[in-house]
Amino acid sequence: MQHTDKRMAVILAAMELVAENGFHGSPMSGIAKRAGVAAGTIYHYFESKDALIEATYAHLEELLIESIRQGYCEDSSVQERFLHIGRALVNSLIAFPMKFRFIEQFHISPYGVASRRERLLGKKDDLVTLLFEDARQQGLIKKLPLPVVFALTFGPLLAICRDHIFGLITLDDLLIEKTVKACWDALKR
Amino acid sequence: MQHTDKRMAVILAAMELVAENGFHGSPMSGIAKRAGVAAGTIYHYFESKDALIEATYAHLEELLIESIRQGYCEDSSVQERFLHIGRALVNSLIAFPMKFRFIEQFHISPYGVASRRERLLGKKDDLVTLLFEDARQQGLIKKLPLPVVFALTFGPLLAICRDHIFGLITLDDLLIEKTVKACWDALKR
DNA sequence: ACTCTTTGATTGAATAATCATTCGGTTTTT
DNA sequence: AAAAACCGAATGATTATTCAATCAAAGAGT
CATH class of the missing domain: 1.10.10.60 (Homeodomain-like)
Incomplete structure (x- = not known):
């Protein structure tokens, strides 16, 4: 070993x-x-249980970013890139329910608070932030603070993943597509 | 005492x-x-810690339902009723951050799973469900499964409450209004 | 090839703290 | 005085963490 x-x-x-x-x-x-x-x-x-939890989250996050980056085309239209990210995120999360459950647990726990603040205030260079800034510059989406844009996008997507994993709905490609498009409707002016 | x-x-x-x-x-x-x-x-x-947790959640839920019912007019248009619910929910949650944090903890924990399933499969007579069924009958919103409609509505609203409470944004009446309207845009056909 | 030594990996029993829960007794209310 | 509410130390189970002892591998010297 x-x-x-x-x-x-x-x-x-x-x-x-x-x-x-x-x-x-x-x-x-x-x-x-x-x-x-x-x-x-x-x-x-x-070093400790806390350190283990942090390391576990970091590992899952890396996997998630990787799976979203896969097949992402920088040159596509804003809407196409948005759809890709939504689809990839949902598919990746429901493929391994354990991942999703852990990430949710982490996010609301005291562990996640600091991590969350860093994310939104610190890094300005990730895929999704760049996309939203692009979309705003082109005047495609409503003028809303970035965290609200995040909320309108990822709020519903995480919620449907939760429902799917708990057996309240059954997600297929068509339903995922419809939902991601509905999220886009919330954003576009 | x-x-x-x-x-x-x-x-x-x-x-x-x-x-x-x-x-x-x-x-x-x-x-x-x-x-x-x-x-x-x-x-x-x-009887036990579990029973205490359940009772605490039940109490908070009652408060929440009460505050949403306040000022709710059955005869208003679907959209007006939707806006009222969204506004009332967000205002109620950010007024007492503790409420919000507890409810989130509960929903994700093993405690919340059963409660959640009951909610969506059992009770068909609550305010929100009735509103959505009304909206669908009038052909005002997209044809989507009820849990997805819930996700598109409450997903973003809970997310902005979280961001506000963690200090990532500052919600005021205008921003709340804009966000609830954006949620409606996601639903309407 | 064969021992000796070193280094890091691995173990699991021991430790000390903390937890949910109980219960005999005390106080308060009726 | 009977009943109900209340207390808090005691109990027994569980916890994160430590540590002295073992193991495996890889040279280093002969």
Whole structure:
């Protein structure tokens, strides 16, 4: 077993347990057992439980960004790029319910607050922010603060992922397309 | 001190602690201390921690429904009723950030899953569901499954409440109005 | 090839803190 | 005085974290 193998096993186990039971239902001993690793080993790779949680989120975020970037064409029209991002996000989230559940848990937890603030105030160079700035410059969307634009886009998309994963609806390509287009209707002037 | 006084003190303390620290950071001893009550007393009113959490959510939900019903006019146009609900919801949530934080924690936690399923599959007689069915019959909104309609409405509204409470934006009446109208744009055909 | 040594990885039992819950007794209300 | 509300220390289970002991691998010297 390689150096990073156990590290990744721990991250995956943490993701699954937290997704299923929340942070308060995910003891380190349980994570260790699911990862097939001794409790002490976790502390070889992560300073604390908090550090493990942060690392797990960072890993999932990377996967998500990667899957959105896949097939993204910088030269397409604003609307086409918007549709691509929406589709890719929803498909990626519902493909692995555990990912989605963990990310939601993280976002509302005290862990996520700082991370969230950084995101919106700090980095100005990510794919989505650039797209929205582009759209505003071209006068395609309403004049609203960036966080509101984010809300109108990702609020509904995360909500339908949640409903799908909890079995309240069944998302297919057509329904995803319709919903993403409806989000666009909310933005366009 | 009245019979129900301590009961309510416990509920409020639970709301505040859970809103601040999540379920895993809200020990019964802490709730008791904040409520100004002995730990054992909680068990006079609630069978267990789970029961307390459920009761706290039920109480908040009642308050929320009440504040939305206030000033709601059954005879208004669909769009006017929609705007009223959106405005009332956002104003009510940002007026007491603790309420909002608790409700979010609850919805995502294992507690909320069952409650959520009941809501959408069971009760067909609440204000909002009736409004949406009305709107669909009049051909005013897109033909989408009810959960998706809910997502397009409440997804963004909850998101802007979160952003406001975390200090990422500052909501005023105008911005709230604009955002609720944008949600309507997402729905209307 | 064969030992000795070093280094880092891994273990799991031990620790100390914290948790939900209980219960015998006290106070308050009726 | 009976009943209900209330208290808070005690209980037993669970927790994150530590650590002394083992293991595996990889040279280094012979």
